[in-house]
Amino acid sequence: MKTVLVIPDGVADEPQPQLNNRTPLQAANVPHMDAVAECGQVGRTDNVPASMPSGSDVGTMSLFGYDTLKFHTGRAPIEAAAQGIELADGDWAVRCNLVTVLDDVMVSFTAEQFPNDAGRELISLLQKDQCGDSHWKYHAGVSYRNLLLYRARGTAAPFTAETSSTPPHDITDQPIADYLPQGPGADQLLALMNRSRELFADAAPNVARRAADQLPATQTWLWGLGRRPALEPFVDRYGKRGAVITAVDLLRGMGRLIGWDVVEVDGATGYLDTDYAAKGRAAIETLKRDDVDFLVVHVEATDEASHEGDTAAKLAAVENIDRHIVGPVHDWLKSQGDYRLLVCPDHPTFLRTRTHSHGYCPFAMCGTGIEVNSPSTYDEVAASNSDLVFDEGHRLMGYFLNY
Template sequence: MKYIIILGDGMAGEPLECIGGKTTLEQALTPEMDRLAKMSEIGLVSMVPEGMAPGSDTANLSVLGYNPEVYYTGRSPLEALSIGVGMEEDDVSFRCNLVTLTEDASLPYEDQRIVDHSSDEINTRDAGVLLEVLKEEVLKPGFELYRGTSYRHLLLWKNGHEMELTPPHDILTNQIREYLPGDPMLLAMMKESYRVLKEHPVNLKRKAQGLRPANSAWFWGAGKRPKLPDFQEKTGKRGVMISAVDLLKGIAAGSGMKIVHVEGADGGLHTNYEGKAQSAVRALLDEGYDFAYIHVEAPDEMGHQGSVEKKVRAIEFLDQRLIRIVREAMDSSGEPYRLLILPDHPTPIAARTHTADPVPYLLYDRKRPENGAESYCERTAVQSGRWEKNGYHLIEHLFEY
C-alpha cells in the first residue's frame, strides 16, 4: 500500500459576497477533487491546537502526526534544518523576511506601514544580492544571516534569547510601530536595513519594472533547535517530502524524511506543479518509498495577497496540474494507495492571514464505494458531521489500511 498527502497550503477560506457567497475552494473548477470526493471520506479537522498561533509550522507538524504542543519550538529553527544551519543548544534562529514598507520620507521608520510580506515574491537571485548587503553593512556581532528561498531567509543569534515577534503577513497595511522588536539590537538592524535597501540598485530596478521593493528586513518566528522523532520509526513508513518551502523541508530533515528538490518549484502561483507530481510518483513507484507528502504553497500566498482570482487559479492548478497527474499514474500502476487531500489552515481573502478554523479533508481509497460527497469543499465537510479535534491523529487514519 502506498500513501500520499497532497496539501494545498491555506486553501480553505470563508464565503465571499463577490463570488456569490462561495469560498474560493467552492468557486474553483476542481473536477479531479470533486470526482475523488464521491469515493472518499469527507470531514473537518483542526490542525492548530487551541491557544497556538495558526501558522504553517504548527499546522504541518500536525498533518505529519507531530503534536505541536509537544514538538513545536518555533518556525525558524525548522527552516534552519532545511538550510543546513547547525544550531547549538543556546542559539536562537529567526525568520528574516524581505518585506515591502511604505517609503514616506516625512515619517520615521516606526511609522511606515507594511505593504507586502513577500516583496512581490522577490526571486532568490535578487534576494541574495540584498542579503550580501545586509551581511556587510547591517549585521551586528553575534549574528549570522543565511539565504533561503525568495523572500524567506534566516537570522541566527549565537547564545541569543527567544521572544514573541509578529509575522509580517498578520499585519499587512498596518503601521509597524507597535509590532517592532523590543530588543535594541534586532530593532537597530531592521531600521538600518531599511536605510541601506530602499535605494539599492536592485530595488530601484524593481520599482522601474512595476515591482515592489524589498526595502526592509523583518525578523519573526524565533526559536531553539527542535527535536522530532524519526518519521519512519514512528510510523513504519519511508517517506519523501516535496515542497519549495524551507519550513517543510526543515520538518522533513528533522524527522528523517527524504527531501526531493524539484526544479522550478518556487512556492509561487506558477510553481512546477507537474514536476512535483512526477517526483512523487517516481518516489512511490520506482524508488520504493511508502509515503509522499506533496506541499503546494501557492493558495496561501494568493490568500495573503488578497486576490480572489489568483487564489482560485492556484486551487485549479493544484487540481489539474498535480492531483490529476498523481491519481492517473497511481491508477495506471495498479498499486493500491490511499490519498489524503487537505489544507493546513485557512487563509481567508478578507483576513489576508491564517486562521485557526477547522479545514476540510478528503480521504480517498479506491476500494471505497461511491457514497461520498458531491464535491470537496468547506460546505460538504461541515455537512458530513465528521470532525477530528486533534489533527495530529488524522495521519493515523490514513495509515489504518
C-alpha cells in the first residue's frame, strides 16, 4: 500500500481581518484538500512541545513520528546531513545565515534572498579568515543559508545543551540586542558574528549590492547549533521504505538521517516561485517505484509567505499545493488500489507575527481503512471541532500508518 504525507509548511494560521475573519485555509479554494477531509478524518496535532522553539526542525521530526524531546539536538546538524557532512563525536554544527542588520535591527533574515554566487564569495572570505583555526569550518549552502562546523578533534567543545540561540526569522524588524547567543560558548559565536561585520563591510558583493540599491549582507547570524541526532531508521520504526521531495536542506537532512531517498526536482526553489506542478509529477513518478512505500512532499512556500506577511501569496501558495500536488497525487493513489494520504503542516506560522508559533495544526487523512469522521472541509475550525487530537504530535504517524 502506497502512503503519502503532503506538508504545506506553516499553513496553519489565525483568522485574518482582511479575509473576513477567516484563516487562509478557510478562505483559499482547496477542493482537493477538502475532498480528503470529506472522505476521511480531520483532527489536530501539536507537533512542537511547549518547551522547545517552534520550527520545522522540531515540527517535521515530530510529524515523521519521532519524539523530539528524546531525539532532537538542534537544527544545524540536520542540515549538515543534507549536505553529506558527517559529524564525529564531539562535533557541532551551527546554522549560519547571511542577514541584514541596520542600526542594530534585523531588517532581513535572508539579506533580501542573497544570491548564491555572492553568498559563496562571502563564505569563502570567512573561511580564509579562519583558516588558521583547526576547529572552525564554514560550508556554503544555498542563498543566505549556510553552515559553520565546530570540529572537536579530541578536545571538549565549548558548547552544551544550555547554549541558546534565536532564529533570525523570529526577530524581523526587531532590535537584536536581546536575542544574541547566550550560555556556554556564546562568546565564541559572538566573536565570529562581530568579525563577519568587519569582513563584510567593504566586500565586493556588498559594494555591488549597494550600488544596485539592494540590501547587503551585513553579517552572519549563528543559531540552531547541535550535535548529530541518533535517529532510528524509518523502515525499522514503521516498516515503510521512504522518500522525500523538498527544496529545503532541513527536510533533505531529516530524510537522510532516517534512511529515506531524497528526490531532487528541477524548478523546486523552497520559495514562492517553486514549480508546484513539477513536484506533483515527481511525486507520482516516485510512487511508481517498487522501493518506495511512503512519500513525503514538502512545500516551503506557505511558510515563506507568512514570514513576509503576505496574505495573498499564502492563499496562492496553498491553492497551488492543492491544485498541482494534492489533487493529482490523490487521483493517482485512488487509481492504484489501497492507499493512504495525509495532509498536515509541521507548525503554525502566523501572518500577523511573521514567525513560527506553537499550537495545534489541522490535519486531514483518508484512504484504505480510515473511517469518516464527518468534517467536509480542511481547516483550523473543522479540526478544532474534531475529537481526534494528538497532544504529542509524534504519535500521529503511528496512527496514520496503523502501525
